[in-house]
Amino acid sequence: MWRNRRSPRGRGGLMGRMLDPFQQPPILKEAHALYDHGRFNEAAGLFEKLAAGARQRMGRQAPFLFIMAGMARVQAGQPAVGISYLNEGMQILAAASRWRAFWQTGQRCVAELNQAGYPAEAQQVEAWLQNARPPQAAQMPAPAAPGRPALPLKCPFCGGGVDPSAVDWLDEQTAECDYCGSPIRSEA
Numbered sequence: 085m086w087r088n089r090r091s092p093r094g095r096g097g098l099m100g101r102m103l104d105p106f107q108q109p110p111i112l113k114e115a116h117a118l119y120d121h122g123r124f125n126e127a128a129g130l131f132e133k134l135a136a137g138a139r140q141r142m143g144r145q146a147p148f149l150f151i152m153a154g155m156a157r158v159q160a161g162q163p164a165v166g167i168s169y170l171n172e173g174m175q176i177l178a179a180a181s182r183w184r185a186f187w188q189t190g191q192r193c194v195a196e197l198n199q200a201g202y203p204a205e206a207q208q209v210e211a212w213l214q215n216a217r218p219p220q221a222a223q224m225p226a227p228a229a230p231g232r233p234a235l236p237l238k239c240p241f242c243g244g245g246v247d248p249s250a251v252d253w254l255d256e257q258t259a260e261c262d263y264c265g266s267p268i269r270s271e272a
């Protein structure tokens with residue numbers, strides 16, 4: 085079969101890989117898996133790296149990666165660092181007026197922190213939510229448009245949690261993963 089030796093970066097080249105939703109950075113997958121297994125210290129280290137990289141290139145995923153880093157640090161027994169990351173993530177969302185994500189993600193953090201036994205940190209996040217006073221509409225879960233499919237609980241590409249009340253929809257059938265940006269469709 086003929087191969088063009090002059091262009092080693094053909095279809096499988098760098099750009100192809102970057103744009104392929106099936107090729108998420110293994111480090112993100114690993115971070116979510118560590119978190120899910122309660123290995124918060126290791127998960128935090130990876131989420132921190134990912135968050136810093138995403139912030140540098142102004143990626144839409146940056147705030148959610150900071151929030152994961154924060155949740156992991158709190159649960160790893162480093163609440164002060166954790167709160168600073170949570171704050172960073174929430175501030176990026178507020179600065180971009182991504183109010184639904186701000187409110188719904190904040191609510192989720194409050195619930196998870198309470199459930200995990202960190203009421204003081206939960207209260208802190210609750211206070212940010214109250215002080216920011218996002219528009220009323222953002223405080224409602226995303227309206228269930230007719231025909232929108234039920235989404236999987238986790239992103240099939242990176243293993244990140246999928247929150248149907250906060251997720252951005254790319255079209256009627258497809259949502260965007262908060263953590264890796266991959267298109268997510270119904271499992272059915």
Ligand SMILES: [Zn+2]
Pocket residue numbers: 239240241242243244261262263264265266
């Ligand atoms: Zn994902």
